[in-house]
Amino acid sequence: MEKINEIFIEVMPTVLMFIAVIVIGLVASKLLIRLLKNILTKTNIDHTAVTFVLSFVKVLLYIIIAITALATIGVNVASLLTAVGAAALTAGLALQDSLSNLASGMIILLNKPFVAGDILEFEGIKGSVENIKIFFTTIHTLDNKTVTIPNSRLTSNNVVNCTMVDKRRVDLKYTISYDDDISKVKGLIYTLISTNDKIMNEPKPAVHVGKHLDSGIEIIVMVWTTPDDYYDVYYFMQENVKLVFDENGITIPYPHVVVKNQK
Structure with missing residues (x-):
């Protein structure tokens, strides 16, 4: 019984530190996300881009909290980061096209070369932009067809915006x-x-x-x-x-x- 008490007393500070890091980290991340959301909503950034940025920052903060918490209980963070980095590199190579579309989607949402409702001409396709997603853009053609175009193609080729000007x-x-x-x-x-x-x-x-x-x-x-x-x-x-x-x-x-x- 005394041995159990000794182990409990020895481990308790580490456990409390682990819990404290998680709780404080979650509270701080929630406040930071709320502050960032208020800042972004006051800008002209597209709602889809705001949602994506907030989600990305939230995941990043959770990863930092998890690594910090694991470090308090003696986990070898360096080895963990090496393993995670290797896995991320492998996933990045496998998802190269998707990541390219993701980056292009952010460029479109932030720079706004076109927005929903604009009429575009692209590689023989002509129609109005129905919606802009992180990975692809949907165009409603003049002959009532729906065309889905990967965002990487829209940022790497010439796109004619027919409605950006007033005439x-x-x-x-x-x-x-x-x-x-x-x-x-x-x-x-x-x-x-x-x-x-x-x-x-x-x-x-x-x-x-x-x-x-x-x-x-x-x-x-x-x-x-x-x-x-x-x-x-x-x-x-x-x-x-x-x-x-x-x-x-x-x-x-x-x-x-x-x-x-x-x-």
């Missing part, structure tokens, strides 16, 4: 015959442009001769609108330019070959 230019090209009156054609297009309220007056619309092609003259039309109205304006012009040309006898030529029979 977007619609570029159009039409071909007319060499026999048509260029001034008349430009006047018809300018008149058509003036009938659409979605086309901005500033910057001013522009109609120019682009190229002299084999089969006709290329007319370039540049008009400005809001990103949300881009496709409405595009399809309006494509349809009504053809109708206006037909009504006024403007020819839209097509490539053809003239064969001469020489005797």
Whole structure:
């Protein structure tokens, strides 16, 4: 009995120290997490990024508490850290792509090259950003498809954000015959442009001769609108330019070959 008491008295301080480190560590980490959350919520950082940062810091603090507590009871922390480091290295090599997507997700959430609702063009994909996750981004295409893209591809390739600015230019090209009156054609297009309220007056619309092609003259039309109205304006012009040309006898030529029979 006396031996048990001696062991108890000898071990008790270490046990109490172990418990104290855990309790104080948990309380301190909780206060630190709360303080960090208050700081991050006052910034413009995305909510998903805030949640991820808080979770990462919490896990890191718990690891520090556990190592510190184990050190108080005589565990060889150096050996433990070596084993954990080796395991982490092995896991890192196995999860290289996932870690790359994770880092890219943080870059996107913190730097905000695009946010949910923006319209993107990427590798032939065009659509609005539905949500941005830590590992991948989901895009809802204009033809009602859902595309999931790993974040590492979005940060390592060129991405066109069509809605980051408040206006977007619609570029159009039409071909007319060499026999048509260029001034008349430009006047018809300018008149058509003036009938659409979605086309901005500033910057001013522009109609120019682009190229002299084999089969006709290329007319370039540049008009400005809001990103949300881009496709409405595009399809309006494509349809009504053809109708206006037909009504006024403007020819839209097509490539053809003239064969001469020489005797």
